[in-house]
Amino acid sequence: LSRKLWVSPSAMVRRLSTMHLISEDNFEGLKQIFDRYRSAEKSSGGSHYNNVLAKLGTLLPALAFQGFYSGELNARDLSKIMGTSVQKMGKMEEKVMGANYAF
Numbered sequence: 001l002s003r004k005l006w007v008s009p010s011a012m013v014r015r016l017s018t019m020h021l022i023s024e025d026n027f028e029g030l031k032q033i034f035d036r037y038r039s040a041e042k043s044s045g046g047s048h049y050n051n052v053l054a055k056l057g058t059l060l061p062a063l064a065f066q067g068f069y070s071g072e073l074n075a076r077d078l079s080k081i082m083g084t085s086v087q088k089m090g091k092m093e094e095k096v097m098g099a100n101y102a103f
Contacts (some may be wrong), residue, residue, distance in 0.1 A: 006050070006054045008034070009030075010031060010034045010035060011035045013027055013030045013031055014027070014031070014035065025085045040043075042103070048084070048088070049084075049091055049092055049095045050095075052082060052083050052092070053095060053096070054086055056082070056083070058096075060081070061081075061082060061092075061096040062096055062097070064078055064082060065078070065093060065096055065097055068102065069101065069102065075089065089103045090103035
């Protein structure tokens with residue numbers, strides 16, 4: 001569920017606790033388990049592309065690429081909107097639009 005919602009398991013447990021859906025004891029126990037697991041995992045912070053899309057949502061990136069395709073935006077403006085470099089736009093285009101059309 002945490003992967004589907006793009007949040008950490010710790011964040012999910014915290015939200016459940018805040019909403020009073022789990023007890024404080026359950027919250028503390030689960031938090032310790034997830035924190036131990038996370039420190040053992042040594043995560044790199046995730047995919048840059050997924051992080052950008054989680055921040056921007058799906059509508060803005062799609063509209064930005066459509067603006068680029070129609071000539072209303074140049075590559076530099078598109079990269080600023082997307083928060084990534086022009087060199088990474090090919091991978092971002094593939095993530096957002098499903099294929100590489102321009103990059």
